[in-house]
Amino acid sequence: MNDSTENLLHETLLHDTLHTHVREHDGDAGPHLVGLADGALRVARRRQRLARAGAGVALAAAVATAWVAVADDGPPRAHVVQPAEGSDTPKAATVSLLPVTSSTEQACTQADGGYAVGATANHPAMCIHANPAGGMSNVRVSSAKAQKGDIDGSWQVEVTLTPTDRTRFAAFTGSLVSAPPPRNEFAIVVDGKLRGAPAVAASLTGGRFLIVGVYSGDLTSAQAHDLAQRLDPAR
Incomplete structure (x- = not known):
């Protein structure tokens, strides 16, 4: 099993675990945990596709998920950096x-x-x-x-x-x-x-x-x- 596959499995398990936690413990942090899990899973999938295509790590880093604060006294929210033009991100469904x-x-x-x-x-x-x-x-x-x-x-x-x-x-x-x-x-x-x-x-x-x-x-x-x-x- 290569590194990209191991990362994908790890992020999938993290994703499902956080979703289960949010369903069982409804709290203010729930949406942010879900956002982190969703973002991490998307990044792992993109890294796996890039690894298969022989692309470098630099492009994978361009779609990394970063955490930013809404305000000094506000909760953090997930912000996904948009990939560069020509990436393999699928277009919106019809x-x-x-x-x-x-x-x-x-x-x-x-x-x-x-x-x-x-x-x-x-x-x-x-x-x-x-x-x-x-x-x-x-x-x-x-x-x-x-x-x-x-x-x-x-x-x-x-x-x-x-x-x-x-x-x-x-x-x-x-x-x-x-x-x-x-x-x-x-x-x-x-x-x-x-x-x-x-x-x-x-x-x-x-x-x-x-x-x-x-x-x-x-x-x-x-x-x-x-x-x-x-x-x-x-x-």
């Missing part, structure tokens, strides 16, 4: 929330134009169609965070929309309530990939939704944190 038009228990064909869901040990293959002209495209996200669900402990991403899109989201989900299944569902599409298709029982006015995967339990810890990083405009 999000669409589209009304589901049909859902069938069979694999999609090439001409279907639907979203293919592979079969698992507990679920059959699915082909889900959504209306690309309906719903919300270019959704604006205010924040996103990876967390474990309270019910089954599976990983999920909580997404919070900007105030403008919260209003649109409430109207959109409200229009699905009276539709029969599966047209009471909306497809969560991130970078062209289906990430979930939750059903709506009432208009969602809080401006939040969860990404759990097409089936609950689909996301691993690494996948949930990577997705949250892509969605959160502050990261």
